[in-house]
Amino acid sequence: MASNIPKAATLLDTCRVAPSATADSAAEQRLCPTFLDMPWLNFHSIRRLLFYQSPCSKSHFLETMVPSLTKSLSKTLENYLPLSGNLLYPLGSGMPEFRYVSGDSVPVAIAESNEASDFSYLIGNDSRIADEFYPFVPFLPEPRIDSESGFKIIPLLAVQITLFPGSGICIGVCNHHSIGDASSIVGFMKAWCSNCRLGGDDESSAQIVPLPVYDRSVIKDPLGLKNLFWNQLKDIKTEDVPITFPTNLVRATFVLQKEDIQRLKNLVLSKNPESLHVSSFTVTAAYVWTCLVKAAAEEGEEVDPDETEYFAFAVDARARLNPPVSDNYFGNCLAVAKTASTHRRLKEADGFFTAVKLIGDLISKKVNNRDEILSDVHTWFTDYMVLFGKRLFSVAGSPKFNLYDMDFGWGNPKKHEAVSIDGGPSMSLSKSGQLEGALEIGLSLPKPKMDAFATFFDEIINP
CATH class of the missing domain: 3.30.559.10 (Chloramphenicol acetyltransferase-like domain)
Structure with a gap:
């Protein structure tokens, strides 16, 4: 509590x-x-x-x-x-x-x-x-x-x-x-x-x-x-880490409209027409990841240029298992996918394209490959234990789940907030409640970093 x-x-x-x-x-x-x-x-x-x-x-x-x-x-x-x-x-x-x-x-x-x-x-x-x-x-x-x-x-x-x-x-x-x-x-x-x-x-x-x-x-x-x-x-403590106030965080929602997402896709394809996987998720995740990396410097964080930046997201494995599992299976049926680059590489002018390639290749070669989706499952714990304290950014939620169609009888919600992202460096991602084809990105950051992120986020979206 x-x-x-x-x-x-x-x-x-x-x-x-x-x-x-x-x-x-x-x-x-x-x-x-x-x-x-x-x-x-x-x-x-x-x-x-x-x-x-x-x-x-x-x-x-x-x-x-x-x-x-x-x-x-x-x-x-x-x-x-x-x-x-x-x-x-x-x-x-x-x-x-x-x-x-x-x-x-x-x-x-x-x-x-x-x-x-x-x-x-x-x-x-x-x-x-x-x-x-x-x-x-x-x-x-x-x-x-x-x-x-x-x-x-x-x-x-x-x-x-x-x-x-x-x-x-x-x-x-x-x-x-x-x-x-x-x-x-x-x-x-x-x-x-x-x-x-x-x-x-x-x-x-x-x-x-x-x-x-x-x-x-x-x-x-x-x-x-x-x-x-x-x-x-089994020897690891199971309690939630208590939340202490003030958290010194601010929450903000950033919206990528359908036209913004297409503009990002076009940028990628104009540079590399042979890109393996240029989806809305790929370009959105890559864009947010690189904007955050750039925002670190603007906030005053001192990061070694050669330090590794990790990106991870959970994947619904129901349809990807062999044999597939029913869509309405109740429980956890997630695989975890991760990739990495260096702070220096993602900060460069073409850092967005680097991130798109890393995430796109990961999805194409592993996430969408039934033989590969759980290939490293036996090392999940050991792999992620070494990431504690590292520069890791992850995704909570998915555009697959529309939280804005939950009508209890008095209309759809005006706003969804994934409060859990206050607990770590991650973004929430969901369909927009207002705009068809748009995506909502939720972030919880210290205010200086949020302000810096917003500046970079607007560069391509509002040229």
């Missing part, structure tokens, strides 16, 4: 929402982590905020909107039992597991913003103080030790619903990464939306969001990677 969270909201109520019970409800569900879940057991929790511009009175919020949200959440959890449960992390021998038992539930906080004017500020794109988002962010309850069973019990999901009087509401969702990747959690959130909007109509909701698949046997592990990974990480 973060300490000293800024007091810009008043807690109105707390409750716990359990899965709705039916004649077919399971009294217990146990899931064993696969080797693809293991790398995320000790990862920080994922925090998302969705802001909805739907002015309403406090009485309507408490008497209509909150009951609709909690009732539909209960209905949704009926098909997502693991999210109501816990990660059981062994204190001694044994393996971790996810367990739901009847009576488990999700903590939900109901709050009210103390300043209605905050809403327009928070949904903006310009630099905003990162600390000012935390009054609306849910945090997972503290883990507890069950000495009798020999497990640390780690909750997996928390929710907060906040009213901005006269402006709208914010829905915050926090999940432990080990239970599922973005594909799984976004699927859950879309199911919750459809249940809320459609009033729990099972048939209509199922047509919008297919039911999750929990069969862990579809993830093949002929090399015994699950045991290998567990032996490598």
